[in-house]
Amino acid sequence: MGIYFGTDGVRGVVNNDLTEEIAQMVGNSLSRKKKKAKILIARDTRQSGSYLVCALATGALKGGASVVDAGILPTAGVSYLVKLKKFDFGVMISASHNPKEYNGIKIFDKTGRKLSEKEEAELERYFGCPQILPSLKVGEYKSRPAYKNLYLEYLTSCAGNLAGLKVVLDCANGAAYRVAPKAFSSLGACVKKTACSSSGLKINEKCGSTHIENLRKKVLQENADVGFAFDGDSDRVIAVDEKGRVFDGDMLLYILAVDMHEKGLLNGNTVVGTSHTNTGLLIALNKKKINLIRTDVGDKYVIEAMEKMNLTLGGEQSGHIIMKNLLPTGDGVLSALRIASVIKEKNKTLSELFDAKLLTQKNKNIVVKDKLKVLNNENLSQKILQISNEIAPAGRVLVRASGTEPKIRLMIEHPDEKKAEQYLAELEKIIVSI
Numbered sequence: 001m002g003i004y005f006g007t008d009g010v011r012g013v014v015n016n017d018l019t020e021e022i023a024q025m026v027g028n029s030l031s032r033k034k035k036k037a038k039i040l041i042a043r044d045t046r047q048s049g050s051y052l053v054c055a056l057a058t059g060a061l062k063g064g065a066s067v068v069d070a071g072i073l074p075t076a077g078v079s080y081l082v083k084l085k086k087f088d089f090g091v092m093i094s095a096s097h098n099p100k101e102y103n104g105i106k107i108f109d110k111t112g113r114k115l116s117e118k119e120e121a122e123l124e125r126y127f128g129c130p131q132i133l134p135s136l137k138v139g140e141y142k143s144r145p146a147y148k149n150l151y152l153e154y155l156t157s158c159a160g161n162l163a164g165l166k167v168v169l170d171c172a173n174g175a176a177y178r179v180a181p182k183a184f185s186s187l188g189a190c191v192k193k194t195a196c197s198s199s200g201l202k203i204n205e206k207c208g209s210t211h212i213e214n215l216r217k218k219v220l221q222e223n224a225d226v227g228f229a230f231d232g233d234s235d236r237v238i239a240v241d242e243k244g245r246v247f248d249g250d251m252l253l254y255i256l257a258v259d260m261h262e263k264g265l266l267n268g269n270t271v272v273g274t275s276h277t278n279t280g281l282l283i284a285l286n287k288k289k290i291n292l293i294r295t296d297v298g299d300k301y302v303i304e305a306m307e308k309m310n311l312t313l314g315g316e317q318s319g320h321i322i323m324k325n326l327l328p329t330g331d332g333v334l335s336a337l338r339i340a341s342v343i344k345e346k347n348k349t350l351s352e353l354f355d356a357k358l359l360t361q362k363n364k365n366i367v368v369k370d371k372l373k374v375l376n377n378e379n380l381s382q383k384i385l386q387i388s389n390e391i392a393p394a395g396r397v398l399v400r401a402s403g404t405e406p407k408i409r410l411m412i413e414h415p416d417e418k419k420a421e422q423y424l425a426e427l428e429k430i431i432v433s434i
Contacts, residue, residue, distance in 0.1 A: 027060035045202055055279075066140045167227065169228055173207060180333045195207035225242055252335065271285065271313045272306050360414055360416070
């Protein structure tokens with residue numbers, strides 16, 4: 001990682017960690033990376049979104065790049081449109097699932113894939129020496145909000161007829177607030193909405209993929225067939241079945257893997273997960289002659305593994321699901337449409353499509369002041385080693401720093417729920433004391 005770029009672009013609290021100057025530097029660096037670059041920019045609904053779009057565009061225009069503003073659009077829409085419309089770069093202004101005071105900058109290349117850490121580091125080299133061209137050579141800015149319709153057309157082309165399905169959508173008051181309901185409705189589904197406003201002051205607030213309670217209530221209240229919750233920029237999806245049971249990214253990945261395997265669309269009969277992917281899924285997939293490869297947590301690592309081995313499906317427990325035969329990045333709406341299509345095609349409920357037996361997995365996020373200090377603590381390291389030895393081979397322990405927030409994330413996987421809770425409490429106690 002660089003000084004400014006983290007695990008998923010540049011991210012921080014606006015006018016604190018993420019300033020107008022940083023946004024300008026990012027835009028200007030793109031104009032230096034490629035002469036007369038054509039840049040597509042979109043954003044989610046956050047209050048600070050237009051502010052950062054203007055700042056980034058200003059930096060790019062100073063350096064001679066041309067900027068097209070697509071308005072409010074899911075992250076995957078940027079990935080799709082960059083390649084379709086032959087832009088040199090795509091930029092998404094969003095902090096994904098983070099709270100409303102955060103924002104971020106994600107960058108895509110001309111193929112629609114996120115920049116690698118090496119490419120991000122190359123951009124940072126330009127930050128200290130901005131390019132400012134004379135007045136007659138600066139770039140041009142255009143607004144193209146209708147571009148979202150091209151992305152919408154593509155989404156609907158990737159799914160089947162959904163007539164007869166009642167679907168609840170929780171768009172986290174974020175980027176998918178218009179696109180997702182329109183996509184499902186145009187395919188014939190009966191759509192019920194929650195948290196589908198454009199209010200950036202309510203983005204991810206007690207809604208969306210990280211707060212699933214309201215979706216569960218709405219699905220049961222409406223007697224719906226299925227519900228889907230996205231995050232602020234809609235690159236994640238979590239589902240709820242007709243009984244109110246929550247289906248995380250692991251479980252949805254399993255359903256898609258089995259369906260693609262049966263249709264001969266799963267390259268290498270292999271799916272990519274992460275270190276968080278439940279061992280129960282590994283066992284269930286293997287029984288169906290499907291391999292599971294684990295990477296570090298982070299969709300960029302999943303995508304890197306997929307590209308390296310030419311694989312078509314990968315994802316994370318958090319809800320990032322990448323169907324590389326359709327798009328080079330995670331798309332929550334696309335994943336939801338595909339899951340709904342499987343439900344309709346097979347005439348089964350979501351609960352009937354999932355036949356894997358999961359191990360108990362306990363997760364905890366702990367807010368800390370210094371992530372490195374915690375991870376380098378000797379007492380914590382010794383406790384992790386002790387627990388790892390005690391629970392192997394039946395269980396696993398994972399302690400890692402969040403790449404986007406000041407948090408340490410804990411995971412204990414064990415067949416015995418009480419033991420999993422005990423080990424989790426022991427780790428939490430040490431971290432809190434550091």
